[in-house]
Amino acid sequence: MAEVEDLLEGVAVRLSPAEEIRAKGQRRRTRSRALRAGAGGAALLVAAGAWALLPSDDQATRQTVTTATANPFRTDGEIQMLRTDELPGNARWHWKESASLPAGAGRRSGPLPQVGLDEACPASFAARESPGQKAYSLVYTGRDHALAQYRVVEYDDTATARSQVAELREEITKCGLRTVTPTAREKEEGSKAWSGTVQDGRTLRVTVRRWNSWVSVAEVMDGAPSAG
Template sequence: MAEVEDLIEDVAIRLPGAEDIRARGQRRRTRARAVRGGAAGALVLAAAGAWGLLLPADGPEARQTVTTTTANPFRTADGEVVMRRADELPGYATWHWKEAASLPGGAGPRSDALPQVGLDGACPASFVPADEPGQQRYSLLYAGSGHALAQHRIIEYEAITSARSQVTALRGAMERCGLHSASPTAREREEGSTVWSGTVDDGRTLRVTVRRWKSWVSVEEVLHGTPAG
């Protein structure tokens, strides 16, 4: 291999040839790519591990209704439970929701407890005796034009496992009612909610939005208007 010698202040300096320099550069580039690849792999594994921590250990229905936020979305820092304003409910432009103290006379059964669902008796199959684990319930009713009805329920359970099992039971009640998975609005998608919708016995549409955060469950029901008495 050809080498160049030079003398500077009696010190001999040997410079490697061009081929040797190119070979060393190639080895450095190979090592750099290996390091970058390893770092990227570590980041992917770390991200996968973090996502795994966010997924609950139960079925898909509970997984779909759990939010990843670290702050309770249903209670303010002052301890106030956050209920939906009338103008935030789906269908406000059509039904013009207003808060109501109670259901109209003859509107049928109403319950705050899960897994019962279906205002105005829309889902009678869900109104059966069911276990009610320790819970604190909050509820708000809304009346709309054309005899439309809506309700927002927030339930705080004593344990996360109870909230999960009640969400699963609620899904069963909605399926018996003939409801099916539906597309959420942009806000509902952002909040991590799942939506169920379908036609009930009297021909009206019932839309149910379900959202869970730890031991808290939020259920919004909107029963479209028309049939009355």
């Protein structure tokens, strides 16, 4: 202490205890680290914000699907019918394309809003005026008497297509079918699905999709009618 006082020309200087000096140093280092961490955190937040503005692969895919302007039902003038492996239940029934329904299987559905292969929903077959349309249809047969049909209908305008889908949904509901979760592929396409047991005991599943003035309907019915 005396040597320090002599060096400062008689001005007394009180030195802090070693413990207090170390404590102050520790506080300064802590504040410094906090400031650096805050600056780094802000940089990370800015980076995270920038990434948030970029769509993920899934988001980009969804955006492409929902904003696509290409007609999903017709490519280069050719109508796109479902392949057998694109029909629901293919792993179980092993679908095959057929020119017509098998003998004794009844008849296929005609213009919308008819629904139900083999007239499984007979009320929808009531006579009614059909709007201007072009229809394309394909039948499939599967194991254990399973039947399927895919229809693509082009209407004169979008408003007509929309109204026909509304009527079709009413007929589906009258037939006793209820909304079910669509497959991953159907959901991506924006399709809606219904399923239920029809009056002869078979299960009917119907998928409906609309794009502008175009409508597609996929119907899958399992097995043969129950006895009696």
